[in-house]
Amino acid sequence: MMKKQLIMEKALELFANQGIEATSIQQITEHCGISKGSFYLAFKSKDELILALIDHFMMQITSNIDYTVRNTNDDKKLLFEFYYTMFHTFYEHSDFAKILIKEQVQSFNEELIVKIHYYNRLNEKIILSMIERLYGEEVEPIKYDLIYNIKGFMSTYLQLFLFYNAPLDFDLLSQSLVEKTNLLARHTTIPFFSQELIEMINQPMKEEVTKEQLIEMIEQKIEEIEESIEKESLILLKQQLLEPTLVPAIVKGLLENIRNHPHCKWISYLLRRYYEF
Amino acid sequence: MMKKQLIMEKALELFANQGIEATSIQQITEHCGISKGSFYLAFKSKDELILALIDHFMMQITSNIDYTVRNTNDDKKLLFEFYYTMFHTFYEHSDFAKILIKEQVQSFNEELIVKIHYYNRLNEKIILSMIERLYGEEVEPIKYDLIYNIKGFMSTYLQLFLFYNAPLDFDLLSQSLVEKTNLLARHTTIPFFSQELIEMINQPMKEEVTKEQLIEMIEQKIEEIEESIEKESLILLKQQLLEPTLVPAIVKGLLENIRNHPHCKWISYLLRRYYEF
């Protein structure tokens, strides 16, 4: 569906510049060169468009960062790669990042809040796994403090380059944050977050996706995209889910094939989690 | 003017719960039990109300924090007192803090952005003076990084207790942040902020207030408040500005008198800066 993508693209530009609330459907359709009726053929409502945008970009961003963390073998480089990928990915999707920060705490839509929380939790999980891998048992009492400090660094510096559009040196920034993170991880002795507090904050996580849901999602994607290596890979991965016959190396290779297709990033992320690669 | 205060109070509640954009004048007047016309007798527009709210609370919060920093003599306690006062003050004004965070990056009103930036700059100055006092020359190359890290800690943990309304232990939290801040101040070696970058980000600061402006503001306040120690103190402070006759100790005492009057916090802050106490 070309129309949906066009609308999402053009709407994103307007949302980033004026805010979601301040952008009317009229403006969006004019900016697209289509009629109002056409818009409502593609999306049931303005809310549905917003949710689609959140999903589309958060899937890409989350899976990008997750991929980096899972596939950086050198522990010495891990933190740097994490920060660098994070900043780089958000920079690539600046318009989206802007609306994400702007509307993050805005509460006009319950479903939107739930969705953003969901992705927040996923990102916290990724950060936690990184912390545990890097620092192991020694940071156990302060690991939640660390998560929040890392997220704090992220949002502070993200705001900086999103709203001042200063041409920042991501390499230096990431180096600097690696140093700070290591300092906090190795020398913090006063934890603030208790297990209790964390449980209070985190509502129960949305249930994991099932194999059946994965298959359904893959089928949908197969119909969406044209003939290509990616499509073939998806078909093989679907068969593998229905009846495991391939060795892990092949499965991992297939995942690698679809990893960079913009429509497959999410599937690729879910499958990596499913197979625990 | 009683009416203005009533409207500001009730509007704040609605703004904090629903967001500014989503709250109509109708709702505000109903919540106050007054008519729509009455609202427009007190404020020229919705924007004017918003700006009044920002000023009223930011003046209190900024001057509170500034007072703490200036009047904590024991350097060992300074950072703790800073964090503690900051969290405590924002907690006292939770509703305002919520709308501040929500609308901070929202750009629907140029004047509002300018105002928030102005107070941001003031707070940065306070933090900078604290850093310079505590760590001196040794942190010169990383002092701007420190400012941003401290601000990052503030906003991260502020969001936490504002939006999860968890009953947080401010004492423990402040202790924990003191440790983190000291770690970063004493061991960071890779600065990210260059002088250049800072200059790019900071538009020229609004000019300092003049003596004449101060006198005018004091006169206004004198008319606003009823007979009291505070009023007498204001009258004496005004005379002191017109013709200095009192010794510093007395001036400082007079400032102390008005410090905790909700309407005088800002005057008190400006006078402290003027006399460099």
Added chain:
DNA sequence: TTGACAAATGACTGAGTAGTCATTATTATA
């Protein structure tokens, strides 16, 4: 060329908005 189906249109509806102003109520003064 025709006819059947699908895609696209934009005038229209109804709800809600900020801000106005002629009228009414209240208070202060003589």
Added chain:
DNA sequence: TATAATAATGACTACTCAGTCATTTGTCAA
């Protein structure tokens, strides 16, 4: 008590918005 001055009211205007639907336009097979 009578009169002037001030404060408060809410119906009203002019506008914007999300969402609908009868109508038109485009497409493709027979």
